[in-house]
Amino acid sequence: MKDYNTYTAIDLVLDERFEKWARHPGMYPELDQFWRAWTMQYPDKLEEVMEAKRLIGAIHGEGESLQLRKEEDEVWNRLDHSLNTKPKAKLPFVSKKWMAASVAVLTIAVLSLVVFFRESGQTTQDDQDLISVINNGVTPKTVMFLDGSSVVLQPNSSLQYPRVFSESAREVTLNGEGFFEIAKEPTRPFYVYADKVVARVLGTSFIVRAFKNEPDILVQVKTGKVSVQTVKEMKSKKAHPNSTVVLIPNQQVIYSREESTLSKSLIENPALINSAVKRKFLFEDAPVKEVFESLEEAYGVTIVYDEEIMKNCVLNVSLADMPLYEKMRLICKTLEAKYEIMDSQIVVTGPGCE
Amino acid sequence: MFDEDESLWLKIKSGDRESLEMLYRKLFGMLYRYGTKFTSSKLVKDAIHDMFLDIWNYREKLQPTTSVRYYLFTTLKRRIVLNNQNHRRFSTFNYKSDWISVAADSSHEEIIIESECDDARTRKLRKYMQDLPPRQYEALLMKFYNKLSYREIADKLDVNEQSARNLVQRGLELLRKYSQITLLGLILLCRTIDKVW
Structure with a gap:
């Protein structure tokens, strides 16, 4: 239990429940209730509450205004371009469309060239038939194995694996971060060696993050079961019975390089588990059902809503690069709906659409 | 304060592109x-881009107006609706319909009040943020x-997690210190405006 008697504005700002409530007043009834009761219980903290709200407001305002300035410049540059290139033509809309189309084609052409060159990374082959894939690019790169498994390799990461896996085990070595989706083969476990730790799986999907320059090594599980132990323990043969950590979905293990220990915990935020698979989350005239389904799939949450009432709702939104709750907020704003989070479910209520 | 909008509007009408940019930059947010x-x-x-482009291209036809903001808000709203309807089709709407005067939109007043109160309340603290x-x-x-x-913050700033925590903590403390010095007046003002719960 926290000692609220000594709580300052800064403690409040750093309290996630407070921050959430301050940012979205009225959106979470249980938080409304909690903080209303809180301020009654600690009336002398009113000034701290006000100050905390102002601090959050100012930081957010600053972030928003930076973002706004970025948007402002972006649109102005586009506008400036349109003003300069487009004469006062008789057929403004046609020429504008064509202009946009040709700019788009050109941009895509240039971008794909850039992507092609940047992404192509390096693939080399060792004498022992070991293949090394290095992702020097800026975007994730997918590597497929002959057994049907795959890994999405993040930038600045590399992977080593045999062209053909052995009869008894599938073994790969990872540097950096990868999202693994492993084909089920009960007789041939899949091992990921990531610096100091090794993850052993039968068939599942999970993330391994092991950058040399980071203090911790991380394994997060999306589906199935993964067992993790340190390489040292594995090689010592007389492994300690408690040296293996078994992870189930939404659990993670963190290996601290400093302490050489493994510690298991829940994944804090329902982070984009397969963020590795770059989703665009761009919806044009998309039925609400489709949008929710894609969020459910991406985040492993359940969205509960009245399909009948919302069956006519379509969305035109771009939800890229924002956390799940931000996405929900934007969707609900568009639908004039409200959402609440209950355990792993998100309940959406709204008036529906004409 | 709004007078300035109207004089920019007139300058745009007479072909001054700098005024267009000034108006744009002033009202974009x-x-x-x-x-x-x-x-x-x-x-x-897209809608803001199209709207300002049309303002410029059809500037001779601009009507003098008592509230440029009001015009722009309502035009933007219409345009968003139109762009939605004309999605993926070549736009064929008559630009003039955008400029038909519309009945007072009560939410318009609210928008202006809301954003200006917000500005007043946060401007000072935000300025202090920039001093961090x-x-x-x-x-x-x-x-x-x-x-x-x-x-993730630690990753981006290339420090360890504890240092990231410290940066946040110290930033908050410093910001609070700055704000305590001069915010007293503002606190009283905002208390009356702000609905805390």
């Missing part, structure tokens, strides 16, 4: 925030605006 109440950021930006050491400033934005975890 408000228009954008207003537009994103209805639709996605991308569509709002750069890394504290960045850490605070990443934590509370971008909603990054300490781990």
Whole structure:
């Protein structure tokens, strides 16, 4: 239990429940209730509450205004371009469309060239038939194995694996971060060696993050079961019975390089588990059902809503690069709906659409 | 304060492009925030782009107006609706229909009041934010605006997680110290305006 008697504005700002409530007043009834009761219980903290709200407001305002300035410049540059290139033509809309189309084609052409060159990374082959894939690019790169498994390799990461896996085990070595989706083969476990730790799986999907320059090594599980132990323990043969950590979905293990220990915990935020698979989350005239389904799939949450009432709702939104709750907020704003989070479910209520 | 909009409007009508940019830069934030109440950021930006382009291309036909903001808000709203309907088709609407005067929109007043109260309340604190050491400033934005975890902040700033926590903590403390010095007056003002619960 926290000692609220000594709580300052800064403690409040750093309290996630407070921050959430301050940012979205009225959106979470249980938080409304909690903080209303809180301020009654600690009336002398009113000034701290006000100050905390102002601090959050100012930081957010600053972030928003930076973002706004970025948007402002972006649109102005586009506008400036349109003003300069487009004469006062008789057929403004046609020429504008064509202009946009040709700019788009050109941009895509240039971008794909850039992507092609940047992404192509390096693939080399060792004498022992070991293949090394290095992702020097800026975007994730997918590597497929002959057994049907795959890994999405993040930038600045590399992977080593045999062209053909052995009869008894599938073994790969990872540097950096990868999202693994492993084909089920009960007789041939899949091992990921990531610096100091090794993850052993039968068939599942999970993330391994092991950058040399980071203090911790991380394994997060999306589906199935993964067992993790340190390489040292594995090689010592007389492994300690408690040296293996078994992870189930939404659990993670963190290996601290400093302490050489493994510690298991829940994944804090329902982070984009397969963020590795770059989703665009761009919806044009998309039925609400489709949008929710894609969020459910991406985040492993359940969205509960009245399909009948919302069956006519379509969305035109771009939800890229924002956390799940931000996405929900934007969707609900568009639908004039409200959402609440209950355990792993998100309940959406709204008036529906004409 | 609004007078200035109207004089910019007249200058645009007479062909002054700098005034167009001034008006644009002055009102972009408000228009954008207003537009994103209805639709996605991308569509709002498209609509704002198209709207200002039309203002310029058809500047001779601009009518003098008593409230440029009011015009722009309502035009933007219409345009968002139109762009939605004409999605993927060549736009064939008559630009003139945009400029038909419309009945007073009660929400328009609210928007202006809301955004200006907001500005007054946060401007000072925000200014202090800009006085923070750069890394504290960045850490605070990443934590509370971008909603990054300490781990991610540490990654981006190339420090360990504890240092990231310290940057956030110290940033908050310093910001609070700055604000306590001069915010007293503002606190009293905002208390009356702000609905805390």
